Amino acid sequence: MSDKQFAKSCHLFKKIGKRCVQGKKKRHVGIRPLSDTCCCGRLKVCSVQGDRETCARMAHMGVLPGSELELVCPNTGSQCMVKINGSTLSLDHIAATNIMVTASEQG
Amino acid sequence: MENVIHLALAGNPNAGKTTLFNFLTGARQHVGNYPGITVEQKEGCCIHDDFGLSIVDLPGTYSLTAYSAEELVARDYLVNNNPDVVINVVDASNLERNLYLTSQFLELGTPLIIALNMVDVAESRGFVIDAEKLSELIGVPVVPIVARSGKGVNALLDQVVTMVRDKKQTEPILLRYGSDIDQVLTQITPVITEHGLLTSTYPARWVGVKLLENDKQIISIAQEEQPEITQQLLDQCEKVATHLKTTAGVYPESVVADHRYGFIKSILRQNVVTQKFVGDRLYTSDRIDKIVTHRFLGPLIMAAVLFGLYYFTFTFSGSLVGAFESTFAFLSSTANNLLPDGPIKSMVISGIIDGVGGVMGFVPIIMFMFFGIAILEDSGYLARVAFMMDRIFHTFGLHGSSVMPFIVSGGIAGGCAVPGVMATRTLRSPRERLATLLTVPFMNCGAKLPVLTLIIGAFFADHQAVYMFFATLLAWMVALCAAKFLRLTVLRGESTPFVMELPPYRFPTFRGLLIHTWERTWQYMKKAGTVILGISILLWAMMTYPSLPESQVAKFEQQHQEIATSYQKTDGEQSEQAYEMALQELQSQEAMTRLRHSLAGRIGLAMENLTQLAGIDWRTNIALLGGFAAKEVIISTLGTAYSLGEVDPEESTPLKVRLAEDPNWNPVVALAVLVFIMFYAPCFVTVVCIAKESGSWKWAFFSIGFNTTLAFLMAVGIFQLGTMLA
The missing domain is CATH 1.10.287.1770 (Helix Hairpins)
Incomplete structure (x- = not known):
């Protein structure tokens, strides 16, 4: 997914009246929490925030800075479903908020 | 046996360890298509090439840095018990994630063999794995297998034996970390x-x-x-x-x-x-997930699936339930004809046949319900239910990982609170874990299911499936509200993030479904034939002794004589009918007096002062007390309490008819009793399990007190409001 698509799809979401944080904060196009991403596609993990144990657990599951994931079910601001390293992970809102992502270069 | 090899099965959750364990040992350990089914180690054995293999199935873990109780079980076993060989079960269709744990075994220097499981799934996705090359690069044997069908399992065991015979030492590998x-x-x-x-x-x-x-x-x-x-x-x-x-x-x-x-x-x-071929980036599972877990469609599909499960259960099990009821009525009448009058006859008919028969009569319902649940579980849909429920759970101060313990405990009716309480080991936060293990007993477990079916069948028979569906919804609502209450009061604290791996959708095998259905149904039947039988006899004794004093027995004898004498003087069919009615009324009065005089009757009567606020009479009190030992006992005790004094077993009526005809019962009372049974103190085994898992008896006693108080208040509210409106 390109940067443009990344921003545009979420902006469209806002237009049809759905909740989408990206739509409200259009200026932060580059990096955003996974929980605010409301369009399916490939994304790159920029950083993982939260306490040490949370970061470690994410790292063991393969959610590491620089790794790529595919957002399967965004569920707009709530829990979401991502594919990473061949497996599907379900993340709740807190976990998804801790993962900062940006558009993937692979598209 | 001299040549015993100690073998441990380790790997990521849902990699197929238990499937392999069952194949090797012939066991029927529970296998489910969602992570975290195995939370404690299971042991079994088999023989291969003159070697006895002692096999331990460990809980799934993603890493050897233990974050949760069940991950600690796996690591502690591997380190403290030093098994001869560790079979690392690896999901071939998800190699990268699974080899992460393998890399840690290699760092630890564990004597390792990799079982490359589900190679068939990997092939169907176009992946061809060169096992020899992999083995050469990581320095441990790699054997491709399909644990479901047993393909390659012999080669795997050959490799185990070779490794032990060669006494090959595994040196820890040295990874660079920057x-x-x-x-x-x-x-x-x-x-x-x-x-x-x-x-x-x-x-x-x-x-x-x-x-x-x-x-x-x-x-x-x-x-x-x-x-x-x-x-x-x-x-x-x-x-x-x-x-x-x-x-x-x-x-x-x-x-x-x-x-x-x-x-x-x-x-x-x-x-x-x-x-081999470039498949779709998103597999069929992902495509299904897009619909099944959709924000709006998902909950609708989930509600339809659950309602379909109840509809399937109650529509198709009806005739079998009737057959079971007829069988026990036949046994009752046979025992009545063969046995001489006296306490033995009373015990066999009222204690054993009515008590155990009442519980066994629900076997068809249990069987159909478990079959439906096995389909949902084996297909992977239950994990999606957990995903969808996660958001709701957070609102109530629980965790996404709490969903599985709730489902295991009977969230879709028919589970058991004991494994449910144990399944809370997957939760890392102590507060969320405690809140979960204190509220999972609110679910409608397999033992409560027959009680609910009985009461709903007796008073709301026209809409049985609908009422059962609402009973499930009510159980969830009360459990979640109780959890919120606990998280706002005694268990205050921040929520922890939830991450769970979702298994791919799989077609359940018919054999697997039958095994799951049978193992759970057999557990239920075994309990009915052992624990329930014992408790039924004990409660029968409590409901029979002490006997009535001689003076009262003589008084009833005299009344018998009087009735006989008065009707002998008159002839005709009408007078014979009147005589039988008078006799029946007297016998019923006598049985009631006997029951009131018995130990259980006295306890029930003493409690009635309080329980009558909820419309619960003294005979139901006896059953509810028995329910603390095991919930199934409620039915057997009601069966015994309402069958004592029945004169003609050939005219024996099913318990639900007896309840429906009893003057102390009506739909409002039934609803109050139903709610009380759903939410009062967990059974004894669950209480012990809560004490063990929470590490303190304080929480076990809290669970008894909190649940019973809540259940009683709800029952009083329903009865008082219902009576007022009626």
Whole structure:
């Protein structure tokens, strides 16, 4: 997914009246929490925030800075479903908020 | 046997360890298509090539840095029991993630064989895995298998035997973690070796890595053993952690994990995995998920599936339930004809046949319900239910991982609170874990199911499936509200993030479904034939003794004589009918007096002063007391309490008809009793389990008190309001 698509799809979401944080904060196009991403596609993990144990657990599951994931079910601001390293992970809102992502270069 | 090989099955959750364990040992351990089914180690054995194999199935774990109780079980077993061989069950269709744990086994120097499971699934996705090449690169045997069908399992066992015969030692491999961490490891490993810090159990470098990874258990053991040295090492680790956090914004464990994944990728890129055809980036599972877990469609589909389950259960089990009822009525009448009058006859008919028969009569319903649940579980849909429920659970202060314990406990009716309480081990936060294990007994377990079916069948028979569906919804609502209450009061605290791996959808095998259905139904039947039988006889004795005093017996005898004499003088069919009615009324009065005089009757009557606020009479009190031993006993005790004094077993009526005709029961009372049974104190075994899992009897007693008070208040509210409106 390109940067443009990344921003545009979420902006469209806002237009049809759905909740989408990206739509409200259009200026932060580059990096955003996974929980605010409301369009399916490939994304790159920029950083993982939260306490040490949370970061470690994410790292063991393969959610590491620089790794790529595919957002399967965004569920707009709530829990979401991502594919990473061949497996599907379900993340709740807190976990998804801790993962900062940006558009993937692979598209 | 002399040649015994101790074997452990380890791997990621849902990699197929238990399936392999069942295939090897012939056991029927529960296998489900969602992670976290196995939370404690299971043992079994088999024979191969003159060797006896003692096999342990360990809970699934993603890493050897233990974050939850069930992960600790796996690591502690591997380290403390030193199995001869560890079979690392790896999901071939998801190699990269699964080899992450393998890399940690290699670092630990575990005697390892990799069982490359589900190669058929990998092939269907176009992946061809060169097992020999993989084996050559990581230095341990790799055997492709399909645990479901047993393909390749013999070759795997041959490899185990060869490994033990050759007495091959596995040396820990040395992974590089980047300059910052490697530098610290170079400094601390000699210190660990020099002071022998935990080196009797673990390799020195591994201890160093765990200290860097901030592994709480290893740190705690090390601090107990050598506090000063440990503190020095921790200070060094802290320095590098601060440095990494400041410069790269990550903790050492992330860097370590990154390098492990790098190691795996470097192996896989050496033509270990080739893709025959480029499949879709999203597999069928992902496509299904897009619909099934859709924000709006998902909950609708879930509600339809659950309602369909109840409809299927109650529509198709009806005729079999009737057949079971007729069988027990026949047994009752046969016992009545064959046995001489007296306490033995009373015990056999009222204690055993009515008691156990009442419970066994629900076997068809249980069987159909379990079959439906097995389909949902084996297909992977239950994991999606957990995903969808996660958001709701957070609102009530629980955790996404709490969903599975709730489902296991009977969230879709028919589970059991004991494994449900144990399943809370997957939760890391102590508060969320406690809130979950205190509220899972509110679910409609398999033991409550027949009681609910009985009461609903007696008073709301026209809409049985609908009422059962609402009973399930009510159980969820009350459990979640109770959890919220606990999280706002005694268990206040922040929520922890939830991450769960979702298994792919799989077609359940008919054999697997039958095994699941049978194992659960058999457990239910076995309980009915053992524990329930024992408790039924005990309660029958409590409901029969002490006997009526001689004076009262004589009084009833005299009344019998009087009735007989008065009707002898008159002739005709009408007078005969009147005589029988008068006799029946007298016998009923006598039975009631006997029951009131018995030990159980006295307890029930003493409680009635309070329970009548909820419309619950003294006979139901006896059943509810019995329900504390096991919920199934409620039915058997009601069966006994309402069958004592029945004169003609050939005219024996089913318990639900007896309840429906009883003057003390009506739909409002039934609803109050139903709610009380759903939510009052958990059964004794669950209480013990709560004490064990929470580590304190305080929480076990809290559970009894809290649940009973809540249930009673709800029942009083329903009865009082219902009576007022009626």
